Amino acid sequence: MDAVIKADRKSSQESGTGSEFLILSNLYRLGVNAFLSFGNTKQVDIIIKAKNGLALTVDVKSVRDYSSIPVTNVRPRENHYIVVVVYNKKFSDLTVIPDYFIIPSLQIDDLQEIYKSEKRLLKGKLADFKNQWHYLMC
Template identity: 35%
Template sequence: MSHYNTNLASEFYVLSMLHRFGADANLTLGNKKSVDIAVVRDAGNSITVDVKGLAGKTSWPVDNVKDAKKNHYLVFVSYLGKISEPEVLPEVYVVPSGQVHKFTYHSPNGKRKVVPLGTLRKNAKKYKDAWHLIT
């Protein structure tokens, strides 16, 4: 298999992990691109999640990430170049939307925004596998 639906695989991986932790999480099926999963904690207390999937080990595009939103998180999932090997767990970072700008690289021409995996590894260690921020 040479083509993978990395985004869909990542969304289901995150959904599966949230359910393993007991969260009431659901995929959103609308066309609102910045929310992939909604998590209801209690009545009136919900969290939204934007999942970013990466088959390799480079950077996630975050061009569609706008301003920080309360109770909104980005979950960065990297399959480390081994997406076809299910025994290899992806590397995951759960980052509050208000913190994403700290890890974002802007291209010199200003047309692209990305979050490099190396930057998260170096500067966002506290967000690695930080599922507790959502659950």
């Protein structure tokens, strides 16, 4: 069976929820003790219980294509991270691994720009954060 399946809908909720589970799966594969947060208006998508007893929180952002990532609801704080999942126009192609950017939320203000009258992240500024899973492994 072909791994590329055309999706009929382009719901941001669909890609957002799928991305949260994808990141949770990656964290499990890395041996990280993590849990999903549930709710419609949540500020935290994943909670990580570190070995030292510390709790880290993660906000997952995803885009199917790529022009920019909205970050209007991100609140910078200690021990909080943003994981950006960029599907590069290949959301429905299960043979393609998306790009992952793991960003400490305290750095988000330095990375965002106003794009179409909204605070957004542009991929060019995120290169140093690509695949930086070590931020979430404590």
